[in-house]
Amino acid sequence: MKRTALKIAYIGTHFHGFQRQPDVRTVEEELIYHLRKLEYIDDLKASRFRIAGRTDAGVHSLGNVISFQSEKEVRVNQINNSLPDDIQIIAWAPVRFGFKPRFAKRRWYRYILFEEDLDIDLLRKTAEVFKGTHDFTNFTKRKQKTTVRTIEDIRITKPIIDEEDKNKKSDFAHLNKSYSPIFVDIYGESFLWNMVRKMMRIFLDVNYGKLTLDDVERLLNPEEGEPRAYIKVVDAENLILMDIEYEGIRFRYDDYACERFRRYLIDNLFELQKTYSITESMLNCLDDLI
Template sequence: MMKRTALKIGYIGTNFHGFQRQPDIRTVEEELIYHLRKLDYIDDLKKSRFRIAGRTDAGVHSLGNVISFQSEKEVRVNEINNSLPDDIQILASAPVRYAFKPRYAQMRQYRYMLFQDLDIDKLNECAELFKGTHNFTNFTKRFQKTTTRTIDDIKITRAELGDYHKREFPNLHETLTPIFVDIYGESFLWNMVRKMMRVFVDVAVGKMTLDDVEKLLNPAEDEPRAYIKVMEPDYLILMDIQYDGIKFTYDDYACERFRRNLVDSLTDLQRRYAIRESMIKSLNDLHEF
């Protein structure tokens, strides 16, 4: 008997060319389909009604993107994770109705991390302008039928780095304390969050006024589209996607396994940092002579 299941996916986007399948390059969707087929969960994508919640760009990370499919085989999260590479893992699952389409979410949460020393008060003032329903024509690369979107909330916090980072990267603790910008809404346009973040930074450093922002959010119909350069994808995380009436069950072992993979990658980064720090110090010593 066919059962439909939704899976919540975590992945480190660094080595993926985005989520969506593309010929001859590595993507999150391609990896998922390959391993689900390999394990006999799905065969024909149309028959299995394989669906995705959203397509993240190259370099963007996730703790909560969602896929769904139907299968006669009972879904075992850790069997799939044992087959998947370390930089992509299933974190949670939920049984869903036959007609479930993951793209129609109740809420999405994106987090962008800013590493500059920015004025939090100015960031919050900018955030207030974005909350609510606006025309986001200037905040997407792609022409769409409707560019009206609603931002439910934006939370800005100066984060405290975790104990692991403090212990293993003591020299970086002060310089790399990030600002978290968490944005909540039902749906987002392509590049919308990253373009928003460019405006946030420009306001915080005085390159743009709040009046300028209001004009970008409510352009006249005959007004040419404004050019806003997108911020880097590397600092964007799709944190979560939620649905009305659907409760995901997180797998403790799967979450711990993905956490360990992240810690291991930090250890590698620490070594790279130590090498570069040593080279910089040696160059400084040479310069003194």
């Protein structure tokens, strides 16, 4: 009997989140179904099936982790051949029998902002307020034993866009919109439910002058007995669970599995580009038709 951890990549668009739910498609349900089908596991309790994190509906992943024990030697690509294309195992690692994937050394989330008129310097000042250990009571929907969490780092970057992409945007100048993305990479040991998406709302509110940095400080240090603040979550589709790291465990990435998922992403991108081109054509011809 061996225990194995698997690193899971998935596009969250067509899932109702990671966690099993009745009568809806979830990542966990798909994984359990195919692991049972291939006879890697049978009884979930006996196989000690465990997961690292329950991402919300729409959230994507390149690094969520599950673990289980099985009599069979785990063959990554055999499992991938059975799984649907929007879920694939990209790495694996042998682990001790007591391994619990939710106890991670570090989690890395990336949120991609597409809003207009974002001040990257102000976003970085906001990030400095969030770094360190704080009480995130105002940044979760659920009551938990402790809401104290530590943000190790937040990195804000703006990817370089080539001249061809810039020229494409000129076709839509009349829309007065700019879709240049900004990446917000957040690192910490653990996160509360909805915590990252609520943090991103605060980043946007500071950027647009709805909150000050002092307001953010107060949200992170609520007075005892103070009612919890209402913070609306931002869209889940812009959030990616990039990676999860563990002390003393090194995952082995499977080249074929990674290439397979890469091809799926490229095909997915091609379909989006076709939709883009059709929409662009309709926009450009609308005035002529009128």
